[in-house]
Amino acid sequence: MFINKMRGVLVMGLAAAVVLTSCSKVKRDPGLEYAPQMYRPIAYNPDQKNSVFADGKTAQTPVEGTIPTNYEVFHYPHTPEGYEAAGLELKSPLAHTNENLEEGKRLFLNMCSHCHGKTGMADGNVVAKAGFPAPPAYNSALLKNLPEGKMFYSITYGKGAMGSHASQLSKEERWKIIQYVQYLQQQ
């Protein structure tokens, strides 16, 4: 008798579990896979786990003191003196062309406008809606006459609440953005 009772409870429990889990339409599992040895990479993808390295990551930072090919080191140190020096000496290597300005605009809208606003008035949604402290407007007394070297320093190292954008933007892209920022300041 007791065994029968236990069986009943077990069946009911299983049925309840099946009903509960089958309700969800969310596909949390990728499903059946055919010939995984052909599909899964043999070499490591950058975002993959890697047991070879101590920290378990495939994407390793370059060994200290080495410089990747085609990489230009930014020589101004991350200090107040470096900031001033960059302002005095550093100049854009790019020509002022419409092409650069257009690309600068595209990059500015994609990479900067969510905080600085589409026209540099510091009214982007991350400031207006998410509560990020508003940066000074581009035409404010503080920034109106900012030398381009200081702008480059600020994008590279970050300034105030703004973080470094060096990992997202190449040097050339940074200079293109600066060209567009200067254009906005003249408006």
Add this chain to the structure above:
Amino acid sequence: MSKNSNVFLKTCLKKGVLILTIAFLSVAQAFAADPKEGETLFKANCTACHAVGKRVTGPDLKNVDQRHDEAWLVKWVHDSQAMVKGGDAAAVKVFGEFSQQVMPSFANLSEDNVKSILAYIKQEGEALDKKAAAAPAGGATAADSGTSSYTIFGLLGLVVVLFLVIVVLNRVIKTLEQLVLTRKAEGSISETEEEEEAVPSKFVQTIKILASNKKVIALSIVAVLVVGSAWSWKEMWEVGVTQNYQPAQPIKFSHKVHAGVNQINCQYCHSGAWKSKNASIPSANVCMNCHNQINEYKGEALVDADGEKIDGTAEIQKIYQALDYDPATQKYGTSQRPIEWVRIHNLPDFAYFNHSQHVKVAEESIRAAKGLKAEDPVCYACHGEVAKMDEVYQASQLTMQWCVDCHRSTEMKHAPKNHYYDGMVELHEKIKKGEKVTVAQMGGLECAKCHY
């Protein structure tokens, strides 16, 4: 005489005006520290780095008037670096504590302006204190303690229901047993009678007859074969097709909040998509570009795909845990670990796909072919409307047929310029004229020509 009186009147007037101005100025002096004026000045000049009641880039300005005297603060606002270089102990200390970030000089603010700002800061600080005193201790935080309260209550309910079932079944069994016992005692049923009741019913008998009929057997085998192969045909097409795959991620990151509400462009985080094969998952430093300041989620309530509530603030804390970051001191620790995101879009290793080729070179063609709106990112063509997804899922099939279909129907756009094809035409002309053209000129030195 009249002339004299005129002069006398004039001097009187002059004196009167002078006295009035002096009186006005002294009154103005008394009201110089105007918190209203301070508010506008504070918002225009200070909020990029300072807040009252919270450390931003610079120190929390609450009770700043208690930490330093007014004259010191005015001097600091006018030229903080001069004070640091001059060796002012307090100035050097603050400068060092806040990782040597230079506060710009606000020489344009007068002493009265600074005093007004200080008055505003004091007023704000007092308002904060009042608020803290008014709020019952711990009252607000207790309200939404468990994100998974639904599940817990659901499980508890299930236990209760199952328990009730056990009780009811026990009752039924007991009464039945009682019945059998009483009947046995009455002698109305016997063991043999019970066996007679086990004689197969009419339904079972017909099934037995049908099961011995050869035609029926053959027909059912055919039916099973047809249904089985139809089902396996359908299933086989779905092997390795992971459309709608929506794995649970280690941090319940909402694209709807980031790309939708806050309108952060795809490129900001997936900057690799425009210049390389991989769209790249942002490293945590990109998260921290905003979340060094934004450490609370204050938007609309979030729900994941399973219908469970998401506590946005707790999810933001997960970035800090991974980075061993302390929001109070804004310093990173040493025990950092990677955030293990689950990859959703997986192409087989034998298929080469390059994001930049599609997103940058072919953007116009893809936009036209898929009929995307001008304000939508080109990414929508394959990834669906990500800015509306709280949890991302694989919107497209990503099968070979899906790729090929698109490549068959998409028309090439040449607007406004295509460096690759323009260059090709130029080289082609040179080759026709018999001029020297090397493989390198045709892109033969591109790494990805050989290595991928």
